[in-house]
Amino acid sequence: MSATPDGLLLIDRTGERIIQLLASVGSFAIFAGRALISPVLPPYEGGEILRHLFHFGLRSAPLIATSGVAIGVVLSMHTRASLERFGAEAMIPAGLAIALIRETGPLIAGLLVAGRVGAGIGAELGAMRVTEQIDALEANAVDAFHFLVTTRVIACVLAMPLLTVLMDFAGVLGGYLAEHVASGMSWQLYLERSFTFISYADLLPATLKTTVFGFLIAVTASYLGFAASGGTEGVGDASTRSVVLGSIFIILSDVILVRVIFFFYPQVVG
Amino acid sequence: MAESVAIVFDRVSKAFDGRTVLNAVSLDVRTGTAFCLLGRSGTGKSVTLRHIVGLEMPDSGRVLVDGEDVAVLSRRDLSRVRKRMGFLFQNAALFDSLSVRENVAFPLRRHTDLGEQAIMSRVREKLAAVGLERDIDKMPSELSGGMRKRVGLARAMVLNPSILLVDEPSAGLDPITTREIDELLVAQKESGTTLVVVTHNIPSARLVADNIAMLHEGRIVERGTVDEMAASDNPLVRAFMQSEGGG
Numbered sequence: 431m432s433a434t435p436d437g438l439l440l441i442d443r444t445g446e447r448i449i450q451l452l453a454s455v456g457s458f459a460i461f462a463g464r465a466l467i468s469p470v471l472p473p474y475e476g477g478e479i480l481r482h483l484f485h486f487g488l489r490s491a492p493l494i495a496t497s498g499v500a501i502g503v504v505l506s507m508h509t510r511a512s513l514e515r516f517g518a519e520a521m522i523p524a525g526l527a528i529a530l531i532r533e534t535g536p537l538i539a540g541l542l543v544a545g546r547v548g549a550g551i552g553a554e555l556g557a558m559r560v561t562e563q564i565d566a567l568e569a570n571a572v573d574a575f576h577f578l579v580t581t582r583v584i585a586c587v588l589a590m591p592l593l594t595v596l597m598d599f600a601g602v603l604g605g606y607l608a609e610h611v612a613s614g615m616s617w618q619l620y621l622e623r624s625f626t627f628i629s630y631a632d633l634l635p636a637t638l639k640t641t642v643f644g645f646l647i648a649v650t651a652s653y654l655g656f657a658a659s660g661g662t663e664g665v666g667d668a669s670t671r672s673v674v675l676g677s678i679f680i681i682l683s684d685v686i687l688v689r690v691i692f693f694f695y696p697q698v699v700g
Numbered sequence: 701m702a703e704s705v706a707i708v709f710d711r712v713s714k715a716f717d718g719r720t721v722l723n724a725v726s727l728d729v730r731t732g733t734a735f736c737l738l739g740r741s742g743t744g745k746s747v748t749l750r751h752i753v754g755l756e757m758p759d760s761g762r763v764l765v766d767g768e769d770v771a772v773l774s775r776r777d778l779s780r781v782r783k784r785m786g787f788l789f790q791n792a793a794l795f796d797s798l799s800v801r802e803n804v805a806f807p808l809r810r811h812t813d814l815g816e817q818a819i820m821s822r823v824r825e826k827l828a829a830v831g832l833e834r835d836i837d838k839m840p841s842e843l844s845g846g847m848r849k850r851v852g853l854a855r856a857m858v859l860n861p862s863i864l865l866v867d868e869p870s871a872g873l874d875p876i877t878t879r880e881i882d883e884l885l886v887a888q889k890e891s892g893t894t895l896v897v898v899t900h901n902i903p904s905a906r907l908v909a910d911n912i913a914m915l916h917e918g919r920i921v922e923r924g925t926v927d928e929m930a931a932s933d934n935p936l937v938r939a940f941m942q943s944e945g946g947g
Contacts, residue, residue, distance in 0.1 A: 566793035
């Protein structure tokens, strides 16, 4: 039985889409590979890295801190509702701290940074692409990838663990505020109970895994910004896709990273 | 002694998405002369300029700058060649996060060991040459299109390049400023800079150019001196040369 012309057209278009998708994946992989290697190569753009670190880190701090406090309050209320049934209210600070430090803090911080910083990088580099500013850098004998992408990747990788620690701290503070209102628990007792079951194996891998989140956020947004075309619509598209893809990559990579942490730190399980 | 050639296009072809933009284009620009590229919009003039600075690579053929094939240069060598060139983009392409001062200073900070005082002195000199010294602290968003263009020209000239590539220098400028920019380009040429200018402005081309070529549908359809172009039998060239008071 021969295929109809419509059927052939469908196969043709599907094949074309698959080839385009594979080409995009390949091109992204090359871009990410270059971003992985380039930080060790000169020139070292210290000034640019510090500038981005200020923008990504310090300027994200209010968002992270506010969200952290809110999440701490909400988690505390949920934890209290669950543990009260078993008469285990004394475990509320520890339960909340473990949940925050091991997973909630890093993941939420990653998603918030993907929203704020990823959108910004995608839009900024997209605008630079469509207004030929990236070409102008190259024409001025400046390696645009190194100057624009590498510096942002380094800054984002450095900023993420710092913001995660801030998120963890703000979350614990929020948990304390909720607990203080509910039971009048003191700050000192809350802290003591929070960190009873927390070890470096809980804190370090969970915090350091956010460097991977930082890398994925910056590389994805930079790639989409560099590939932007078509004027303001293209810039908007790059910005939106930076947030969407960055968030998806964070969540997917988290699954893998948690497995890796469990492998190297079996004591963290349970 | 034979005259040296700064730029050579040797049967250069380039297509985008299957559409041929340059079709076996061959041309050469002698060192220290001004070459104007004319043609209707969308005929590949800007693409031609972008090939010279290595922002586009030919699908076939060669682009030689001072005898070096741009397409086969390593990143380091391409960077070395680019430092000898200044490029004014069609829309100026100013870095919009930097002030006028920092835009013009950018190449100096990247590629020279000059101190801050010397950098500022050079920046002021180039901005004065384009009539914008008083706007040194403005941001690109505060400038008109013509002013952005002039800042772009100051940035392109700030390293005193041996080759200056200029895309539509008079677009968006009033006649008086256009004349001033043309005279600035002539002064650049007289100081030994090789100029490649893409323009629609025939009076400007007449003033600046030693040689003119006309690009049409991806091919060079005519080339010669200003007088030779004006006397061309090609109706397209004649129509172009007689436009905008160019006749």
